[in-house]
Amino acid sequence: MTEQSTRQVLQGNEAIVEGALAAGCRFFAGYPITPASEIAELMSLRLPAVGGTFIQMEDEIASMGAVIGASLAGVKSLTATSGPGFSLMQENLGYACVTEVPCVIVSVMRGGPSTGLPTSPAQGDVMQARWGTHGDHPIIVLSVSSVSDCFDITVQAFNFSEKYRVPVIILSDEIVAHTREAVTLPSVQKIEVFERIRPSVPPEWYIPYEDNSRGVPAMAVMGDGYRHHVTGLIHDTKGFPTDRSEEVNAFQRRQFRKITNGFYEILMTKSFMMEDAEIAVIAYGSVSRSAQHAIIAAREKGVKAGLLHLITLFPFPKKDVDPVLRQCRSVLVPEMNMGQISREVKRVNLTSKVVAINRVDGQFITPTEIYNKLLSM
Amino acid sequence: MPEKVERLRHDYLRHDKKFPHVWCPGCGNGIVLGSLIRAIDALKLEKDELVLASGIGCSGRMPVYVDLNTLHTTHGRALTFATGIKLANPSLTVLTVMGDGDATAIGGNHFIHAARRNLDLTAIIINNQIYGMTGGQYSPTTPYGSRAATAAYGHIEHAFSIAELAVTAGASFVARGTVYHAKLLDKLIAKGISKKGFSVIEIISNCHTQYGRRNKMGDPVTMMQEFKDRAVTVEKAAKLSPEELADRITIGVLTDIDKPNYTEELQKIRDIAEKNR
Numbered sequence: 001m002t003e004q005s006t007r008q009v010l011q012g013n014e015a016i017v018e019g020a021l022a023a024g025c026r027f028f029a030g031y032p033i034t035p036a037s038e039i040a041e042l043m044s045l046r047l048p049a050v051g052g053t054f055i056q057m058e059d060e061i062a063s064m065g066a067v068i069g070a071s072l073a074g075v076k077s078l079t080a081t082s083g084p085g086f087s088l089m090q091e092n093l094g095y096a097c098v099t100e101v102p103c104v105i106v107s108v109m110r111g112g113p114s115t116g117l118p119t120s121p122a123q124g125d126v127m128q129a130r131w132g133t134h135g136d137h138p139i140i141v142l143s144v145s146s147v148s149d150c151f152d153i154t155v156q157a158f159n160f161s162e163k164y165r166v167p168v169i170i171l172s173d174e175i176v177a178h179t180r181e182a183v184t185l186p187s188v189q190k191i192e193v194f195e196r197i198r199p200s201v202p203p204e205w206y207i208p209y210e211d212n213s214r215g216v217p218a219m220a221v222m223g224d225g226y227r228h229h230v231t232g233l234i235h236d237t238k239g240f241p242t243d244r245s246e247e248v249n250a251f252q253r254r255q256f257r258k259i260t261n262g263f264y265e266i267l268m269t270k271s272f273m274m275e276d277a278e279i280a281v282i283a284y285g286s287v288s289r290s291a292q293h294a295i296i297a298a299r300e301k302g303v304k305a306g307l308l309h310l311i312t313l314f315p316f317p318k319k320d321v322d323p324v325l326r327q328c329r330s331v332l333v334p335e336m337n338m339g340q341i342s343r344e345v346k347r348v349n350l351t352s353k354v355v356a357i358n359r360v361d362g363q364f365i366t367p368t369e370i371y372n373k374l375l376s377m
Numbered sequence: 378m379p380e381k382v383e384r385l386r387h388d389y390l391r392h393d394k395k396f397p398h399v400w401c402p403g404c405g406n407g408i409v410l411g412s413l414i415r416a417i418d419a420l421k422l423e424k425d426e427l428v429l430a431s432g433i434g435c436s437g438r439m440p441v442y443v444d445l446n447t448l449h450t451t452h453g454r455a456l457t458f459a460t461g462i463k464l465a466n467p468s469l470t471v472l473t474v475m476g477d478g479d480a481t482a483i484g485g486n487h488f489i490h491a492a493r494r495n496l497d498l499t500a501i502i503i504n505n506q507i508y509g510m511t512g513g514q515y516s517p518t519t520p521y522g523s524r525a526a527t528a529a530y531g532h533i534e535h536a537f538s539i540a541e542l543a544v545t546a547g548a549s550f551v552a553r554g555t556v557y558h559a560k561l562l563d564k565l566i567a568k569g570i571s572k573k574g575f576s577v578i579e580i581i582s583n584c585h586t587q588y589g590r591r592n593k594m595g596d597p598v599t600m601m602q603e604f605k606d607r608a609v610t611v612e613k614a615a616k617l618s619p620e621e622l623a624d625r626i627t628i629g630v631l632t633d634i635d636k637p638n639y640t641e642e643l644q645k646i647r648d649i650a651e652k653n654r
Contacts, residue, residue, distance in 0.1 A: 027465055048650035053464045053643065058490040062457040065450065065487075069430075069461020072448070073469065077461070095451050222446045222462060223469050225425050229391075229441055231449035240394060240441060241449075 005187045012150045012176040013038035013080075015183060016106055017046060019154025020078045022191050025104070026052035027077040029066035031059055031085055034118045035174045036108040039080035060085035064092035064105070071101050072230065074221035076158055080106035083125055084115060086132070093167055094133035095232045097255070100165035100209075100217070102196055104157045109173040109285075109336075111362045120362030121174035123285055126340040129169045130314045136252065138259040140168045140266060141314040143284040147181040153311065159194040160266060164258055165216050171313065173336070175286035175364055199226055208239040209251070215258030259315060268311040269320040273299065277306025279377055280328040282321065282345055284310040287334050287365050294370035305374050316344050325352040330377055332357065334365045389414045389424075391444045399438050403597030405556035405582030409474070409503055410439055412562035419567050428462055428471045430455045432479040435509045435584075439474050453484025456491040459498050467497075467640040470570060477504040478516040481537050485517070492546035492575050496639040499569045499576045502539055505584035513587030524591040540579040544632045549574030551632040555581040555604040558628060568630065573638050581626055 010018065016039055020028075028043040030036075044054040053070070057063040060081055067077040081089060086107040096103055111117025112124045125132075129141045140160050144150050150172065157168040199206045199218040208228040209217050220226030233241035234248050242248060259266065273295055274280065283291040288309040295305045308324050310317060325331060325348060333342035334357035342356040357373055359365050390396075400406045417427065427445045431437040433452035440447035446469075450458045455473040463471045480488050480502045491498060507525060508514040515525035517537045525532060540553045550572040552565040562580060569576035583589060583600035594600050604626060611629035614622055 027461070029461065045650075048643075048647040049654045051647055051651075055460070055464060057457065057460075058486050061454065062460070062487050062490070065454045065457025066461035066464070069448075069458035069463075070465035071461070072458070073462045073465035075465040077465075091451055092454060092457075222428055223425060223466050227424060227444060227446050229447045229449070231441070232451055233449065238393065 003187055005190070006185050007182060008185060009180055009182050010147055011038065011178055011180045012144065012147050012172055013108070013178070014042055015147045015150035016080070016154050016170070016172070017042040018185055019151040020104070020158065021046060021050065022151070022188070023076065023155045023158035024193055024195075025076045025078045025158060026050065027067065027070035027075045028053070028079065029055045029057050029063040029070070029077070030079050030081065031057055031063050033082045033085045035110055035177050036080045036082045036106065038177070039106060043078070060088035061091060064089040067103050068092060068096050068099075068101050071103050072222050074224070076102070076162070078104045078106070080108065082108045082110050083112040083128075086125060086128060090128070090132040094135060094137060096167040097133065097137040097139060098232055098234070099230050100219070100255070101167070102161040102165055103167050104154070104161055104170065105167060106170045106172060108177045109171060117362040119174065121286065121336060121364055122360070122362070123171075123173055123287070123336040123340070124360070125171065126313060126337065129171055138166060138256050139314060140164070140166055140259070140312070141171060142168065142268070142311060143171045143313050144176050145285050145288045145309065146176065147179060148183045150176065151183060151185060155191060155193070159192070160262075162194045162196040163216070164262055165196065165219060166259065171285065173285050203227070207237050209235060209237045211237070211250070211254055215254045215261055263315065263319070266312055266315065267317040267319060269317050270309040270311065272307040272309065274306035274308065274324070276304055277327065278304040278329055279332065279374060280306050280308055280324045281332045281334065281370065281374070282308045282310065282324065282341070283334055284313060284341065287336065290365050290367045291334060291370050293367035294374060297367065297371045298374040301375060303374055310341070313341065318348050321345055321348045325349045329353065330355060332370070332373055332377065334370050334373075336360065336365060385414050385418055389417065389444055390442055394442055396442070398442060400435060401586045403583070403585055404435070405505065405580075406435055406439065406503060408556040408559050409501065409562070409580055409582065410442065412559055412566055413474070413501065414443070415563045416566035416570060419563065420570060422470055422570075426469055428459070428469050430459045430462070430471065430473045432475050432484060434476040434479050436474050436476040436479065436503045453479050453482070454487065455479070456484065456487045456498065456500065460491065460496055463496055463498055463640070464643070472499045472501065472570065474501045474503065476509075477502065477506060477518040477539065478508045481517045481539055481542065489542065489546040492543050492548040492577070494639055495547065495549055495575045495636050497573055497575070500578070501566065501569070502577065502579050503582045504539055504579055505582040505588060506536075507584050507588035509584045509587045513591060526587070526591075540577065540631050543577040543579070547636070548577045548632065549634055549636050550576035550630070552577070552630045553579045553581070553626070554628050555608055555626060556583065557601045557604040558608065561628065565630070572633070574636055
């Protein structure tokens with residue numbers, strides 16, 4: 001990140017570091033895991049040079065705790081992991097949800113379950129990202145499909161996290177993480193960075209979880225004079241534990257409302273050759289790159305195919321999927337799992353024809369595989 | 378004296394938090410809270426600059442009553458949150474309060490690594506030898522042979538010594554007290570907070586409701602009387618044989634050493650990195 005835009009060859013994991021630093025991230029806590037370790041390694045090199053803090057914790061549970069602690073003290077924080085470590089982070093991820101502490105978690109997906117296929121690509125953690133922590137909770141899950149995405153989406157993830165006071169998960173995969181591509185990193189001035197809204201009232205008037213039109217309370221930082229209580233228990237607007245059903249209900253509903261309020265900007269998708277498409281591919285992550293190639297090839301054979309590339313996975317971008325299902329006679333969802341997103345697509349309209357390509361053998365879904373399927377549809 | 382109590386209560390307890398607290402009558406947690414407040418007051422620390430973080434259990438409820446920057450985290454994880462807070466803002470004084478199960482069972486890994494890392498944090502561990510809030514299940518400090526909700530036939534595991542664990546793991550300051558010795562606790566907590574580096578104060582406390590009742594140890598006063606009878610100072614303990622010390626509680630400062638402090642080390646790294654930039 002410099003005064004001028006720069007052209008660099010980076011791998012996905014490195015671009016995530018650049019994006020995080022550009023977004024103002026100054027704290028990283030993590031634990032080594034393939035295929036995410038490069039993020040921690042580069043952070044350990046880069047953060048101290050900008051006055052930031054890198055710490056390798058004793059496990060992923062601790063990493064997530066430290067990330068939340070740092071954010072409570074006012075520093076934008078990141079952690080990065082893969083499936084097994086992501087499972088360990090789920091406990092404190094729920095804490096970040098209930099206390100509304102901004103933070104960003106990168107999960108570079110590899111084959112699972114358990115130790116699985118540590119060096120192979122997969123997209124098996126989609127539902128873990130959405131529902132991995134217990135209890136009803138809102139969350140934002142974004143996917144990355146290229147090295148330039150890794151930069152842009154990471155900046156976006158921090159902005160959403162700060163703006164909505166919600167943990168944001170970036171789902172990468174082993175292919176995106178380790179692919180090297182030439183990218184143009186924008187200059188500092190071109191990068192839009194959002195900072196959390198801090199209280200403007202005097203400390204004695206501050207109500208830490210007071211509702212407002214956005215549903216996002218102003219967030220005080222520890223040490224700035226707004227002493228208050230933060231707890232994983234369901235709390236009233238003052239932050240104190242409550243089990244009064246009307247207060248519990250108000251809290252839970254607001255948590256969801258603050259995210260629905262932001263749908264216009266949170267739900268991000270990209271359309272490719274969709275104008276006259278009769279068959280659509282709905283894809284995300286590295287697979288969307290294969291889909292794009294397959295669509296170009298299929299068009300040459302006269303098949304009117306198009307792509308809806310999902311960037312936001314959760315909240316599920318129903319508003320963009322629905323018109324595609326209405327427009328096309330059938331929809332293909334290729335993914336490196338047994339159908340975690342294709343089921344979401346089906347849920348949007350149960351009468352539409354949704355075909356899936358599912359790979360769970362540690363292999364990438366190639367353009368040829370999608371192309372052959374498109375020609376047979 | 379009552380005037381001072383009144384002042385401390387006014388200055389440090391939350392006005393907008395309705396008491397009574399959740400603890401059983403006779404619980405030692407209140408004594409620990411009292412000592413903590415007196416220690417903070419004696420050190421003349423600014424409330425805005427103080428953070429008190431806890432985990433889960435009876436001890437976990439302590440922060441809600443105190444008018445500081447307070448944090449009630451997940452079970453066993455208080456030290457991980459405290460680590461993030463301290464690193465993000467080293468000017469804050471970060472204290473944690475935990476129970477024996479919280480700190481040495483589910484949080485055992487965080488505890489030994491925090492000690493090893495030597496970040497400037499203070500860990501107050503209330504050891505009542507049982508899981509109180511969940512109903513009296515055995516913890517890592519439940520003595521061999523005693524009864525618990527999950528040890529109906531007598532406990533067959535052996536107990537941790539929390540303070541000795543902290544010493545071995547590398548903490549800069551380690552002390553032990555009991556809730557009977559409240560005045561000593563005031564001093565031990567104050568010393569722990571003042572110490573640059575990781576400090577542990579283990580406080581032996583009574584859970585007459587869950588532990589005492591099952592093991593026929595009598596009411597809170599009787600249990601505290603027992604702490605008094607079993608306690609021996611570090612200085613006296615040095616002259617006793619291991620056999621003589623078998624059933625005693627050694628109280629006082631067990632370790633007070635100087636080691637490189639994490640935040641200072643981190644600043645050195647930043648200086649090198651900025652030069653090489």
